[in-house]
Amino acid sequence: MTAIDRPVMRRPQWHWWVIIPPALLAALLFGAAIGEVSIPPQVVLKVLANKVLNAGYAVDKIDEGIVWNYRMARAVVAMCCGAGLALSGVVLQALLRNALADPYLLGISAGASTGAVAVTILGLGGGAISLSIGAFSGALVAFAFVAVLAQAAGGGVGLRAAGVIVLAGIAGSQMFNALTALMITKSANAEQARAIMFWLLGNMSGVRWPDVFSALPAAMIGLLACLWHARALDAFTFGSDSAASLGIPVRRVQLLLIGTAALVTAVMVSVVGAIGFVGLVIPHAMRIVVGHRHAILVPASALAGAVFLVFADVISRVIVPGQVLPIGVVTALVGAPVFALILIGKRTSP
């Protein structure tokens, strides 16, 4: 039985590169058109043409300001965050062989909140440090703490090492959450506590174009690192020993990809707060839809995360008139039922 009866298929993912740009553009238009003031899609397109191609269409200045300065920047950042968080989830779930792994597993959101609270409530840095930089620094400190703890616990290789990283992440998260709670209860007034709470659940209302310059490169680096290592991620299917016997330099790949995931997550958290659910559920949903091959799963998760977060942001703006919900609330409220439907649909289909 040596007949080659199957053509070479599934591997070329060119069709993804045909689907992705239109899908992203559609999400962008949607994100820019809908809000408290509805702006027709053709106006959005004209603004886009004016700004990107210098087309010179006549557009109302206020509309242009809303679309470009406010909603477009917000939609682009939402896309970057959605893609970045989903990719971090893909990486951590694949490498740690743990279905519950998400980008905040490594203590990053806990550290970011500690950093943000230290800046806003304790006044660390005397006003010279922004909330974003505080959060970013906090996230990196927490990740370093978790990494050093995991290293010191000496997981060795294999499943034990993955278990040690998860446990170190939990310990780190608990400690930094406790620090945050301590600072809030000791020093914050009710108003500050509420603001911090809001920020922790994810908040995109302050997002402007400069935020794109940190979120976009982070998302691109995450995407490239994942695509480059797609086969290595596949090789972890049967655990890290099996990956090693398939020729993967396990330590180096783990260090590089987990480090990248941590960095990407830290950047996203510092820009928009700790938006939950995306990094945990988008990878699972996409595995059900497109399968487990990372050459397909990686672009699919990035795209789904990007589109999903734009939609979540739009919903957070319009669902309660006159009030913006934290986007983390929306991602969970919308995402959980959608995920449930996907799970059920998968079970009933053959």
Next chain:
Amino acid sequence: MILSCHELGWRVRNRAIVNDVSLSLRPGEKLGLIGPNGSGKSTLLHMLAGIQKPSRGRVELDGAPLAKMRQRDIAQRLALVEQHADTADRITVRHAVELGRTPWLSALRGWSHQDDAIVTQALADVDLSGFGDRHWHTLSGGEQQRVHIARALAQRPQVLLLDEPTNHLDIRHQLSILELIQRLPTTAIIALHDLNQATLCDRICVLENGTLRAIGTPSEIMNEPLLREVFGVCGHFLVDPADNAQVIRFHTATH
């Protein structure tokens, strides 16, 4: 001398799991690795595969020290079939076997028809030709074990290390896997629990408490004192009248 190790040892918390093991494989030979539970068989195989770093001694593949080789170069020449590798992912049998091509692919060298042919052949070799689209978690333990072997075959290795490959298999598939391994042109080390199956190998290596107790052809080393001292059983050596092959019958050692 294709794969060899010298004074290989691995200690954990001051307990020697493998101690001072030296052996070298001859090209094409099948070496049976036997020993009671906990005698260090798996650890020795992991060190020979370059997955576990030895605490002392060295492993050489084609005369080059394994410790200095890239993992990818090792995987192109040597494949390991582990004992309990499992996954929660919903992957198909074919996808699992395709993973065996990983060391031969890179960002620049993509999947080709040749890779497909090798995967198809590997599936046929372990008698799983019709199973390509089955999902991993719908397979029995024995079928999963055969998929692991097919994945190792898809690596097209010169040396195959198998950690109890006949575990979980029914007798027909035990025999067919062992026959397959015998037929392959690759050099192989096979950790086995069935001592009668081990006598089919060219040479046998006996591990006891992590040390190399004996190595040699089955007729040289398989004898009653060894069975009693290493395995704690009595063995009677019988002759099968059908082909004059020697068969061992075991009894608990009462005296």
